Amino acid sequence: MNDLDVTGLRKSYGRFTAVDDVGFTVPAGGSLGLVGESGSGKSTTARLLLGLERPDAGSVLVCGRPVAAVSRRERARLIQIVFQDPFGSLDPRLTVEDCLTEVLKLHFPAPSYGKRVGELLEQVGLGPREAGALPRQLSGGQRQRVAIARALAVQPKVLVLDEAVAALDVSVQAQILGLLADIRAAEEVSYVFITHDLAVVGCVADQVAVMRHGRVVESGPTRQVLTSPQHDYTRLLLDSVPRAAF
Numbered sequence: 001m002n003d004l005d006v007t008g009l010r011k012s013y014g015r016f017t018a019v020d021d022v023g024f025t026v027p028a029g030g031s032l033g034l035v036g037e038s039g040s041g042k043s044t045t046a047r048l049l050l051g052l053e054r055p056d057a058g059s060v061l062v063c064g065r066p067v068a069a070v071s072r073r074e075r076a077r078l079i080q081i082v083f084q085d086p087f088g089s090l091d092p093r094l095t096v097e098d099c100l101t102e103v104l105k106l107h108f109p110a111p112s113y114g115k116r117v118g119e120l121l122e123q124v125g126l127g128p129r130e131a132g133a134l135p136r137q138l139s140g141g142q143r144q145r146v147a148i149a150r151a152l153a154v155q156p157k158v159l160v161l162d163e164a165v166a167a168l169d170v171s172v173q174a175q176i177l178g179l180l181a182d183i184r185a186a187e188e189v190s191y192v193f194i195t196h197d198l199a200v201v202g203c204v205a206d207q208v209a210v211m212r213h214g215r216v217v218e219s220g221p222t223r224q225v226l227t228s229p230q231h232d233y234t235r236l237l238l239d240s241v242p243r244a245a246f
């Protein structure tokens with residue numbers, strides 16, 4: 001069974017259609033890059049995947065379950081998202097340890113969460129020093145690691161990363177992408193990488209779907225799409241990549 005089956009998604013705001021007949025699948029443990037320039041409908045698609053907005057048409061199934069029809073709590077166990085700027089999503093008053101404990105308490109009945117918090121921090125390359133820190137005492141890369149740990153704490157089937165490394169400098173980007181690749185190799189989780197950056201896609205995605213004006217204009221295995229693009233728009237995106245990353 002696929003981790004994610006997306007069919008015929010459509011979302012309009014007034015007369016403007018932001019997402020138009022978008023479909024893709026992600027197999028178990030797979031990784032899909034959803035690319036396109038600003039305004040192409042990527043973030044709207046992300047909100048539809050997460051069930052944060054209802055589509056006008058189409059469906060999102062995570063492991064065969066429709067996200068629109070399950071409870072919020074159950075949905076959180078199916079699909080999680082990490083945003084570009086975790087500052088906005090991390091509670092500034094909670095230490096890293098308290099932030100992770102809070103999520104674990106919501107989803108798992110256990111007398112002690114300390115061990116699991118330690119495991120999660122280790123998984124994202126953080127240790128006891130960061131456990132006691134507040135978000136403002138961490139670097140951007142460390143905060144993003146905390147956001148990833150928090151998302152993984154509920155053991156979701158699918159993790160959506162919406163421009164999750166866009167705000168980081170290139171060396172930290174590479175560290176986080178390497179970390180995500182290691183996590184995928186070790187856990188039963190699949191990724192949807194939403195990005196305008198084809199270099200990111202080249203590093204982490206098995207499959208890629210290229211969006212333009214709310215539609216998927218080209219999709220296929222990443223290497224194939226990056227090395228022999230079929231659509232003019234994909235070629236244009238590739239031509240505008242400033243660095244030789246693939």
Ligand SMILES: Nc1ncnc2c1ncn2[C@@H]1O[C@H](COP(=O)(O)OP(=O)(O)OP(=O)(O)O)[C@@H](O)[C@H]1O
Binds near residue numbers: 018045
């Ligand atoms: N709530 C909304 N109301 C009206 N229009 C919206 C709304 N959300 C998105 N749009 C429009 O839908 C289009 C797609 O936006 P979206 O944020 O999905 O694009 P994107 O590819 O993620 O771009 P970016 O990378 O800049 O976030 C844009 O033209 C945007 O103005």
